[in-house]
Amino acid sequence: MKILTSPSSFGKISNEPYEILMDNGFEIIKNPFGRKLSVDETIMLGKDCIGIVAGLENINSNVIDSIPNLKCISRVGVGMDNIDLNYAKNKGIQILNTPDGPTRAVSELTLGLTIGILRKISDADADLKKRIWKKQTGSLLFKKTIGILGLGRIGKMTAKIFKSLGNSVLAYDINPDKEWAKKEGIEIVDFDKLLSYSDIITIHIPFKKNHPPVIGKNQFSKMKDGVFIVNVSRGGIVDEEELFKNLTLGKISSAAIDVFENEPYNGKLCDLKNVLLTPHIGSYAKEGKLKMEIDAVNNILKVLT
Numbered sequence: 001m002k003i004l005t006s007p008s009s010f011g012k013i014s015n016e017p018y019e020i021l022m023d024n025g026f027e028i029i030k031n032p033f034g035r036k037l038s039v040d041e042t043i044m045l046g047k048d049c050i051g052i053v054a055g056l057e058n059i060n061s062n063v064i065d066s067i068p069n070l071k072c073i074s075r076v077g078v079g080m081d082n083i084d085l086n087y088a089k090n091k092g093i094q095i096l097n098t099p100d101g102p103t104r105a106v107s108e109l110t111l112g113l114t115i116g117i118l119r120k121i122s123d124a125d126a127d128l129k130k131r132i133w134k135k136q137t138g139s140l141l142f143k144k145t146i147g148i149l150g151l152g153r154i155g156k157m158t159a160k161i162f163k164s165l166g167n168s169v170l171a172y173d174i175n176p177d178k179e180w181a182k183k184e185g186i187e188i189v190d191f192d193k194l195l196s197y198s199d200i201i202t203i204h205i206p207f208k209k210n211h212p213p214v215i216g217k218n219q220f221s222k223m224k225d226g227v228f229i230v231n232v233s234r235g236g237i238v239d240e241e242e243l244f245k246n247l248t249l250g251k252i253s254s255a256a257i258d259v260f261e262n263e264p265y266n267g268k269l270c271d272l273k274n275v276l277l278t279p280h281i282g283s284y285a286k287e288g289k290l291k292m293e294i295d296a297v298n299n300i301l302k303v304l305t
Helices: 016-023 039-046 061-066 085-090 103-118 121-129 153-164 178-184 191-197 217-222 240-249 286-304
Strands: 002-005 027-030 051-054 072-075 094-096 145-149 168-172 200-203 227-231 252-257 275-277
Touching: 002 016, 002 039, 016 027, 016 286, 039 061, 051 286, 061 085, 072 286, 085 094, 094 286, 103 121, 103 153, 103 200, 103 227, 103 252, 103 275, 103 286, 145 153, 145 191, 153 168, 153 178, 168 191, 191 217, 217 240, 240 252
Parallel strands: 002 027, 002 051, 051 072, 072 094, 145 168, 145 200, 200 227, 227 252, 252 275
Antiparallel strands: none
């Protein structure tokens, strides 16, 4: 009755998720490394487990085959592109996630990053910490047209937040909830219109393995000059090379990026002043993170008990 809790930050906010597992008779195998597990480490720690409370580690067919008693993978978070879903399902392993926990946390981060790049807050902070008193003129959020790419839970909440602040909000989704959008005053548009009409574009779509970037050279060319971009979805959705090029040329005024194709990230976007970078902290708000951990544990219990 062993459960691997693989996220390095699991149980740091509260011991409650561990207590729920222990109260139900499970032995807990913790991540001792303080970082994302490698494939070999996941196999080593999980080899005798019947369940995994998973983070972003790679749970591929090799991992699944190496944990013969595995019955359930419960993801702390929404995206499950790190799990070989088809292989797991074919092996009879149930896969669950926690879609509600990160919604507000990621939406509020989107707003914070947007205001951060509009008002150049990180630049001002960096200057002052170097004892440089330099005032920079930014831009208002007021009267900006917001383009929401992806209308899932997070996209919907983000759209509502910007709408409540008086912004015009455009949205694109492959299968948009038109009834919800009409009720909330959100205009559903096609992808090209969202790119060409938006002053600020925020990205909230899932990542598909082996899929080319959703925003690449062609899409950047359709955007307004001086557009602002916020990506809090997944790395690989935006072509990082093209993003760098367009930030350098000034086509994009500024960008805020929380997710990267390769993490931890140490690429050349770090060298630019007009980009605000954060280390994949979208769900890292205490209240939302604890809810996700408790939801993930309860998902395991529903399957295994």
